[in-house]
Amino acid sequence: MLPAAILILQLGSLSPPIPQAEADLAQSLRAEQPAACPASGLAVQVLGSGGPVAEAPRAGTSYLVRVDGRPRLLIDIGSGAYLRFAEAGGNVTELDAILLTHLHADHSGDLVSVLMSGGFEDRTEPLPVIGPDAAPRFPATSDFLSGLFDPDRGPYAYLGGYLDGSEDKPLLAPRDVATDNGDGAPVTLMLGHGLTVTALPVHHGAAPALGYRVDYGGKSVVITGDQSAFSDGFETALAGSGPQLLFAHFVIPPGPGQPRALHRPPDAIGELAAKLGARRLVLTHNMNRSLARLGDGLAAIRQSYAGPVTVAYDLDCYAP
Ligand SMILES: [Zn+2]
Structure with missing residues (x-):
């Protein structure tokens, strides 16, 4: 058994402190926020700007897409984002859909909580829940939901009304998007209120995963989701599309020793932003380990991308 001091040191290294100069740099890159x-x-509100490690003040990854101020799409709902959903005035009744990039817990951990909250509302329409298909150790989105709420074996069997619309629960309408290890074809979804969403398979290690493009009124926003730099189909599909906003997940600092099969290092984030012709790059899914070397990360991004770069904080709102 490891001595306690070593164990604490190892656990502590997961969440290094952010040097003051880097914390100040992050704040200086925060977009000026409207009241x-x-x-x-169209607007995109970042509900959770953090990752899988519990690091205040950031909730796990989540976005709320608003049309004319109203909440219409919830994209991911990581741990802690349930509270941000409430703080943002979110509600399940007004949602056109819940979109999941993948089923890692820092992107889906608060899903049940939000659904349960919706059970206290008066939504009568089925609620589409759209996400990736299955792979070893990852259920398809539809199986994830049916497993949670299965009336016989589900850990939340008592909430089984989400599967059949009984007990005044909003009926869930799951849809699985084929990912083919990141090589699947983009799927276009028409989701109401003038929103067109394209689900784009990406490569994220062993996890079936999607990025999303949201189009409204001639403007587009791209959310990378968690993706490695091996997401060739995603890059090709969106090359030169010139999204007004590109939300990229700033999970790892530059240099060796990082999980490149899971996430884009900063230089590959810059290459993606340049290839897409993004008008603004927003860094989110921020972690202490990446923010602690934000200056180095920015320099790596700047090798390819010269546009404005912003660091997101929880509840920040962006209009394309
Ligand atoms: Zn992930």
Whole structure:
């Protein structure tokens, strides 16, 4: 058994402190925030700007897409984002869909909590829940939901009404998108309120995973989801598309010793932003380990991308 001091040191190394200069740099790159999300047009509110490690003040990854101020799409709902959903004025009744990039817990951990909250509302329409298909150790999105709420064996069997619409629960309408280890074809989804969403398979290690493009009123926003730099189909499909906003997950600092099969290092984030012609790059899914070397990460991004770069904080709102 490891001595306690060594164990604490190892655990502590997962969440290194952010040097003050880097913390100040992150704040300086935060976009100036309006008093409230815009009351008209498209906006993306970052509900959770953090990752899998519990690091205040960031909740796990989540986005709320608003149209004319109203909450219409919930994209991922990582641990802690349930509270941000409430703080943002989110509610399940007004959602056109819940979109999941993948089923890692830092992207889906608060899903049951949000659904349960919706069970206290008066939504009558089925609720689409769209996400990736299955792979070893990862259920398809539909099986994830049916497993949770299975009336016989589900850990939340008592909430089985989500599977059949009984007990005043909103009926879930799951849809699995084929990912083919990141090589699957993009799928276009028409989701109401003038929103067109394209689900784009990406490569994220062993996890079936998607990125999303959201189009509204001639403007587009791209959310990479968790993806490695081996996401060739994603890059090709969106090359030169010029999204107004590109949300990229800033999980790892530059240099060796990082999980490159799972995430884009900063230089590959810059290459992606340049290839897409993004008008603005927003770094989110921030972690202490990446923010602690934010200056180095920015320099790596700048090798390819010269546009504006912003660091997201929970509840920050962006209008394309
Ligand atoms: Zn992940």
